[in-house]
Amino acid sequence: MNNGYRAWNRGGGRSRRKRRQRMMKTVILSLIVALIIAASVIFLFTLKRLGENAKDKETDILKETETIAPETNPEDTASGILKEGFITKKLTEKQLHEGDLILVRSGAPYVFPEETDLKDLYTGRKKYENGARAYQISSTDIELDSFILSKLNEMTETFFELTGEGGLLIKSAYRSYESQKEIFDYRVERDGKEEALKYVALPGESEHHTAMAFDMSVYKDGANTYIEDEEEYLWIYENAHKYGFVLRYPESKADITGIAYEAWHFRYVGVPHAYYMYKEGLVLEEYLELLKNEHSYDGIHLTFDADDGNSYEIYYVPAADKGETEIILPSGYEYTVSGNNTDGFIVTVNISGGEEQ
Ligand SMILES: [Zn+2]
Numbered sequence: 001m002n003n004g005y006r007a008w009n010r011g012g013g014r015s016r017r018k019r020r021q022r023m024m025k026t027v028i029l030s031l032i033v034a035l036i037i038a039a040s041v042i043f044l045f046t047l048k049r050l051g052e053n054a055k056d057k058e059t060d061i062l063k064e065t066e067t068i069a070p071e072t073n074p075e076d077t078a079s080g081i082l083k084e085g086f087i088t089k090k091l092t093e094k095q096l097h098e099g100d101l102i103l104v105r106s107g108a109p110y111v112f113p114e115e116t117d118l119k120d121l122y123t124g125r126k127k128y129e130n131g132a133r134a135y136q137i138s139s140t141d142i143e144l145d146s147f148i149l150s151k152l153n154e155m156t157e158t159f160f161e162l163t164g165e166g167g168l169l170i171k172s173a174y175r176s177y178e179s180q181k182e183i184f185d186y187r188v189e190r191d192g193k194e195e196a197l198k199y200v201a202l203p204g205e206s207e208h209h210t211a212m213a214f215d216m217s218v219y220k221d222g223a224n225t226y227i228e229d230e231e232e233y234l235w236i237y238e239n240a241h242k243y244g245f246v247l248r249y250p251e252s253k254a255d256i257t258g259i260a261y262e263a264w265h266f267r268y269v270g271v272p273h274a275y276y277m278y279k280e281g282l283v284l285e286e287y288l289e290l291l292k293n294e295h296s297y298d299g300i301h302l303t304f305d306a307d308d309g310n311s312y313e314i315y316y317v318p319a320a321d322k323g324e325t326e327i328i329l330p331s332g333y334e335y336t337v338s339g340n341n342t343d344g345f346i347v348t349v350n351i352s353g354g355e356e357q
Contacts, residue, residue, distance in 0.1 A: 078328065080301035081313045081349050085331040090324040091345060099338025100244070100270040101346050102210065103284055106201065106258050108341055110209040118174055118211060119146040126157055134160035135168035136219050143174040145211035148268045152214065155236070155243040165232050169219040171264070175208035198260040207248065212268040226263040240266060241274035242307065246284070253283045270336070272312040272348060276304060288340050291316040297328060303351070311352040317345045 078086055097111035104110045122140040125133050134156040144152065156168055175183070181203040187196035200206075207213040218225045218233050227233045237247060245268055251261035259265075269277065269284065277287050291314060295302040301315040317327040319339075327345055329335055334350040 077298040079298055080303070080315065081330045081333065081351055082297070082328055086328045087331045088326050088328050090326050091319075091337065091339075092324055093319075093322075095337075096319050096325075096339035096343075096345070097341050099346075100212070100268060100336070101273060101284070101288065101338040102341035103288055104205065104207050104210055104341060105285070106205050109204040110206070111341070112177065112209065116174070116211050117146045118143040119149050121149065121152075121170060121173065124149050124153070126153060132160075132166055134166065135170055135216075136166070138169060138171045142170055142172065142214075143211065144214060145174070148212050151243045151245070151268060155240065155245065159235055159239070163232055163235065167218045167220045167230075168227075168233070168236070169217050169224070171215045171217065172208065173214040174211040175206060177203050177209065180204070180206045180208065199262070201259070207265070207267055210267075213248065214266055215262075215264045216266055217264045228263045241278035242271070244268050244271045244274045246274050246277050248284065250283065253286075256285050257283055270338075270348070271308050272304075272306045272310070272314070275306040275308070276302075288346075291346055292318075292340075292344060297347070305352075309352070310350050313349045313351045315347050317347060319344050 094111075098113070102110075120140070121137050121142045121144065124144075124146070125135065125137075127133065134153070152170075159168070160166055180201070184196065184200050184203055187200045190196075201208075216227065216236070218227055218230050220230060227236050240246065245266045247263075248265050248267040249257050249259045249262040254260050267284070268274075273287065277283070280287075282290065291302065294300070295315050297315045297317045299315075301313045303311065303313045305311045313330075317325065319325045325345065327337070327347065329337070329347060330349050336348045338346050338348070340346060
């Protein structure tokens with residue numbers, strides 16, 4: 001202890017100076033540390049504020065999206081016929097690819113169902129008492145969806161009974177993926193790919209896969225001709241819509257359909273749609289775009305009187321990004337729903353019938 005004290009006292013003046021210097025150093029150091037801490041605090045605080053601002057903006061975007069997104073409460077969105085009352089129904093992703101209005105084309109392949117109700121035209125045609133047929137077929141294995149075949153029979157029998165002309169010839173109807181591939185490969189080999197693609201769809205992208213399309217021309221005086229070249233047969237072009245059929249690839253719409261003019265290719269889309277498309281000169285691509293852009297479920301529905309004596313109201317419902325889509329349907333009215341094969345559903349309501357029995 002003493003030693004220590006002594007040591008302290010020895011050379012006391014120098015030691016006190018040193019102590020003051022040390023104290024000064026400590027104060028300066030403390031000041032620097034304090035400054036660094038203050039700077040850090042300010043810096044961190046600024047960072048936090050910036051972060052919060054960014055978050056605020058993010059929330060704003062979300063809020064905006066929320067406002068833009070369609071209202072989910074059907075009470076608020078009911079318009080047109082739905083105002084009279086509605087039910088909600090959930091549709092599966094699979095159903096997006098089913099129905100009279102599916103668009104199958106380049107870039108929109110057909111989703112093959114597990115089963116198709118096919119019927120062959122050979123046995124499915126009516127045989128008149130004198131053995132006559134309303135139309136000819138180029139082979140015995142041509143098939144269509146059985147309901148579509150009944151519509152084809154209805155149309156051709158009416159025509160045959162009206163005119164006595166029995167030369168309509170069905171050359172092709174339903175095609176499996178494999179049979180389309182055979183046709184495509186053959187055409188590529190024969191004409192080259194560029195030329196083949198003008199007329200023949202890639203396997204998987206042909207309307208023929210749907211069993212709702214067929215190729216029909218005329219067999220007359222031992223030769224194949226086209227409907228457009230036979231005056232007696234023009235009735236088909238003028239009346240096909242009454243049976244739900246449209247000439248799918250008109251000359252003036254090749255840039256829209258992506259397929260060159262085909263005077264022979266018919267597709268079933270259902271009576272009111274075929275009527276509207278025929279009357280307005282729209283191809284399926286244009287018609288579906290019109291419904292999607294201008295006749296949404298929460299907007300103004302498309303309404304018209306078709307020439308089958310019924311009035312229809314039609315609207316589009318966007319499909320959910322994933323999973324089931326809840327759609328609102330009229331209650332008390334006959335309706336059908338079809339997917340468009342890409343992004344939504346079309347609801348078709350027969351509004352002339354009134355309350356369903
Ligand atoms: Zn065809």
